[in-house]
Amino acid sequence: MSESLRERKKRETRLRISDTATGLFLARGFDNVTVAEVARAADVSVNTVFNYFAAKEDLLLDRxxxxxxxxxxxxxxxxxxxxxxxxxxxxxxxxxxxxxxxxxxxxxxxxxxxxxxxxxxxxxxxxxxxxxxxxxxxxxxxxxxxxxxxxxxxxxxxxxxxxxxxxxxxxxxxxxxxxxxxxxxxxxxxxxxxxxxxxxxxxxxxxxxxx
The missing domain is CATH 1.10.357 (Tetracycline Repressor; domain 2)
Incomplete structure (x- = not known):
């Protein structure tokens, strides 16, 4: 079954958040970056981040x-x-x-x-x-x-x-x-x-x- 537009957008949003977080963590250190900063950099709300990831660690270890x-x-x-x-x-x-x-x-x-x-x-x-x-x-x-x-x-x-x-x-x-x-x-x-x-x-x- 082909991926629906909604599913594709959700997958892309999840990937964007994870990639943004990983870049920030690598640059500044995991403990030095807040979820709010990740949300701002990914242009989403903090609630949206937690809709996709249960914990901050999951932003990095998303696989x-x-x-x-x-x-x-x-x-x-x-x-x-x-x-x-x-x-x-x-x-x-x-x-x-x-x-x-x-x-x-x-x-x-x-x-x-x-x-x-x-x-x-x-x-x-x-x-x-x-x-x-x-x-x-x-x-x-x-x-x-x-x-x-x-x-x-x-x-x-x-x-x-x-x-x-x-x-x-x-x-x-x-x-x-x-x-x-x-x-x-x-x-x-x-x-x-x-x-x-x-x-x-x-x-x-x-x-x-x-x-």
């Missing part, structure tokens, strides 16, 4: 629902004969190759990370996002294999995958913050990611293979 579902989606859409770990490994490498932002390594990651680390509320929100992403992956695995409620394996597998991703991406972003470019870091990041996934393969690589 949170999509990001929280990333790993569960990869598991859900994986190929026959492919384990959850193998699917995540493939998807991460594809994102690295295309420089897609879904795992947090892309142009601008360094500035984004600096802004988040300077704000306790953003640090807390990102931690919550990561925890939710891991939990949804665990739920996806548990649902597929009809795991017993007391079976901790799905949660353990999801936690290990999530931790590995955060570790390798965090390593790359730290190098960006030190002044290196995405293009300079990417080959080494691929190698280190392969090492991390290979370590997991020896323990959970054969877990939950799609029949």
């Amino acid at each position: 949170t629902p999509e990001m929280e579902d990333t790993l569960a989606r990869v598991a859900r859409e994986r190929r026959p004969g492919e384990s959850v770990l193998q699917a995540v490994r493939r998807d991460f490498m594809e994102a690295l190759e295309s420089r897609h932002e879904r795992y947090g390594f892309h142009e601008g990651s360094d500035a984004f990370t600096r802004m988040i680390e300077a704000s306790p509320s953003l640090v807390a929100r990102v931690r919550e996002l990561n925890e939710t992403r891991d939990r949804r992956l665990a739920q996806e695995i548990a649902g597929e294999i009809d795991a017993d409620p007391d079976d901790l394996a799905p949660a353990v597998v999801a936690a290990q995958i999530g931790a590995a991703l955060r570790t390798v991406v965090g390593y790359a972003v730290r190098r960006m913050m030190a002044g290196e470019t995405v293009e300079a870091i990417a080959p080494d990041l691929r190698e280190r990611a392969e090492q991390a996934f290979s370590l997991l393969e020896t323990g959970i690589g054969g877990y939950c293979v799609r029949g």
Whole structure:
């Protein structure tokens, strides 16, 4: 079904508010910008801002629902004969190759990370996002294999995958913050990611293979 004019205008307004807010936050710091200032810069009312975004943090992390579902989606859409770990490994490498932002390594990651680390509320929100992403992956695995409620394996597998991703991406972003470019870091990041996934393969690589 094609998008109606009303839906398109709402989508464009939401995007304009988010883009305006992100620009202000990057320039001045998240905690130094008020919602009222965002509203004025985006030429909308404060009430309109909150009609689209439940909290100030959502102005910056406006893709949170999509990001929280990333790993569960990869598991859900994986190929026959492919384990959850193998699917995540493939998807991460594809994102690295295309420089897609879904795992947090892309142009601008360094500035984004600096802004988040300077704000306790953003640090807390990102931690919550990561925890939710891991939990949804665990739920996806548990649902597929009809795991017993007391079976901790799905949660353990999801936690290990999530931790590995955060570790390798965090390593790359730290190098960006030190002044290196995405293009300079990417080959080494691929190698280190392969090492991390290979370590997991020896323990959970054969877990939950799609029949």
